[in-house]
Amino acid sequence: MFTPARVRLLFVTCIALFMAMLDNLVLGVALPSIQDDLGASLSDLEWFMNAYTLAFAVLLIPFSVLGDTIGRKKVFLAGVVVFTLGSLFSGLSDSSIGLILSRALQGVGGAAIVPLSLTLVNSAFPPEKRAAALGIWSGISGLGLSIGPLVGGLIMEGAPWQMIFYVNVPIGVIAFVLGLKWLPETHGARKPFDPIGILLLVSGLFGIIFGLERGNAEGWGTFNVYGSLAGGALLLILFYAWMKTRRTPFVNFDFFRNKNYAFYAFAGFWMNAGVFGAIFLLTLFLQKAQGNSPLGAGVREMAWTTMTMIAAPLAGLAINKLGNRTVLLSGLLFQTAALAWFAFLIRSQGFDFPFLYMLGPMMLAGTGMGLSFTPLSHGLISSVPENASGEASGMGNATRELGGVFGIAISGLIFQSGGSIRAPQDFAHHIVPSLGVGAAMMALAFLGIALFVRGRTTAKAPSPVVVDAAIPVPTKP
Template identity: 40%
Template structure:
């Protein structure tokens, strides 16, 4: 059953624009990092947390955001998420110091986790089955544009105004969307679900401990009580999370799904891909400015062959994926991503011309496109119809967490091998760190080999549970 026309009319523009806003903030800050470092006196660890505070809370809370929507009403949670994201954006723009900026970014991530999964759920429920594929395709393309043009938009805003405006631009959008979402979208709920609060607490504290130890390692010393304690406690809490999820009746992440080879392999591939990509972009966006003197907009423009390539390749790769299956595209895409990063790492120097760099960006961009096109279908195709919602949420969360670890680990390698002292020092550190990223992405390609191949039988089409409008839960 589709939603009434009065609500359907508003669903598409609200959900796609909200998804774009949240996706944009994944990478919009990257080209602003040198300006933030100068303006707020931030060090490398501060810059890591400026990126990771958003992606960590966003990734950890994605499944919880979807559950809140099913339990308390989708439009209510979506509207509250947009409002929270908007307020946090204003606080980030007004931040007088880097600590306040990091805290605001963490709150942004909470709001984003309430927004993104519900935009997909509500859009799926609002359109007729025969139009659903096209609608979700546009939703995916718009979300991809947010990621692709994040560095370029961030650079243009910083060059034209100031770094604070990369957050101010969210405010009028949020002020427009929040009341529409709360009053004009369908009030439908899904099946009431119990929140896994112990699991949420364990995984949040565990990942925070591990990331804290990685970020503080070079500054405090890898053998210090602070770093060792953070890593040990974080690892222990993460292990407790796994143990809890295995025994609780209402897990936020059903571990039984990982007994499926396709689900386990595709999620390992996704995590390793995000590790290498996000970690490398964090350093390379700064390299173009700190070492080679590009302005923020110029740096974003130079990275566009990498980040925007999926928009050009995806329309060709999609039909190919249907014919040959997702596994070949995943393997080839990750190999191309690794090749592009290896090219950059091997030619990195203060005087490296852009004519040497842009082919590597194109190769990496093609590889990223070949990964993004089949990954969702591979994940959902490996589980039962009843599990598609939680499987999709888990894959998105794992990708975000992979990016968190990528920034933390590659920045730690960079700090150990180089630094901001000179152009040569920055180049040396970034080169070694990018080689580590190459190794991680190659490990992702190896994991992708274990993804099941294309099944030649043509099963009857199914509609995921998220795409059906469930009966409202009685108040």
């Protein structure tokens, strides 16, 4: 199963994946230092975060399809180079606009790394062994995303803010050099270049994500926000119509006729909406209500992230015995219960209680997250032909990223409603309904899988894949 060639492939893809996922949240704890050093405004600070998310989210699907067409190794390694350069330029930035542009460059690289790393891992393992390999991939992905604030806090304890970016440079160089040597080149379904379709998709996603990210800051009734959301939705409708006219569309909406494919994507959106809205507010609760430092909050959240890292590989092993649907339902149920537990705890105890009280729901949420990441990826990719796995990977990552942005926006909107927050108890009062909504979002994901996904995901003979080197892709279990 884990031959030397496959272990090497996992190593290269996972170190690049960890680097890209880490940079989603690692910057947050360094924002005060960056503001002082660069003289940045509050709007600049928001764009230091948003520039990465916007570039990352809107390019996931185009880069996935491009990898299928011209070669997954090529696009993956190009993403590593772009991300590494973006990290270097971020560290060298001496102005706000320079850092914003460099963060966007990082997002462009990350959009190639994340989905293509999944597709490379998927194509390297035979069908009956994929779930275990994707469990490792999911564990690394969840770990990188979750421990960003902790890593940022540790770096900021004894180093300047630039080190948050410079630490990526040697990792990127190692991933690129080893990737040139160790990664095989594979292709999926080759599709013609479609500049109009790409422009409609990227512009539409940009409008939706920009509106969601600016809604709470600028007000949902401002033209910048509702105009962006409406314009983005219109462009996505035009994108759908354009795809239906194409003989070979680069996003095949016919896949959504398969209920399993449609509802794995649906569940990914609502799971991320629920969990990342909750993580965002609970991190603030640990700091602003309970008085922990950013590093202290990150250390406490290790109870969550450690369980994610442990559960994700175990989920891959459990899928072969219990089935994809059963493992995913367990993970979603655990997360729903954990978010409801958080809401009940804070409602009954207020803000002043020992961290030990939060340990149970944190560990349950982390376990549920780990049990969910792997079957979501595995289920979505298993629902399409082998040569469309790149497109499925991009679609899954894009819907989850969009869900996370949506969840943070809605949770923030609910949190800010109902009066001003002047004291820690006010914070506790406001966070409870947001956590309740997060639990409801998670329950929606659970119901989608429970009601509409049928059957155990089993190993099947995939459609042929063009493989150019090193690691054979079996066509039989």
